[in-house]
Amino acid sequence: MSDEAPSSTPGALDDFLCFSVYSTGLAVNRFYKPLLDRLGLTYLQYLLIVLLREKDGQTVSEIGEQLFLESSTLTPLIKRMEAAGHLTRRRDSKDERVVRVSLTDQGRDLAAQAACIPGEVFEGFGMPLEELKTLDGALKILRKKLFEKAK
Template sequence: MDNKSTPVAAGALDDFICFSIYSTGLAMNRFYKPLLDRLGLTYLQYLLLVLLRDKDGQTVSEIGEQLFLESSTLTPLIKRMEAAGHLSRRRDSKDERVVRVSLTDQGRDLAQQAACIPGEVFKGLGMSVEDIREMDGALKVLRKRMFDQAK
């Protein structure tokens, strides 16, 4: 199958919303990959940069809550980005059990370079802003209901 082909699910799987969401997530990662490769970032690293660009100095637990990640996934991600020079970690001055994560100057530069990605995504999807916002809203409602049910 060449890169221009679109995989199509056949049969009963295509009738499951869980499969539609799963396969759309895979497609989203593939869509973002070339955009992020040129910056040397993975999708999760990109999301972390965006979070910290919007509000620097967040705690590891705040980041985990927003990205829906367990510390076993988040800590190695932060350590890799710190080793690459994009982030720094420091203990909170009021509570040393709390670790705060901040962008370095290099990380801020990278976040600035990545600022064009949302526009490229909108353009690449070929959908109206309204359609994307409507879909995003529906997905957020679905996510909230699923998390509420899992409590």
């Protein structure tokens, strides 16, 4: 990406930051796919397992906020994982409008199996840790700014 201000004339697709972010996301998902296939998980299912491994019993809205997902996407995901035996959903005892999601024993076993994935990903990315941390920090700043503007 050049240091010059963008012109009103469209350039090559590779000159668009949005395309770099989009295509990198696709590449990351493709990289994860064989690692997750062996566990029978999609990328979103993996992220949900990771979230619940960190803190079990989260509400559907807490999960949605962390994964940046609307309930129309999240609810079917949770239902599929519940049908597979990885999760349970239950109404909160203090507020029945709130649904809590927890890992089953099978889900905890799956989370334990998935614990090796971050190391495999780090190795597979082939970049020094400091570069990856810098990139991660920059992406988080960009995400935060974009979500703030979208409000």
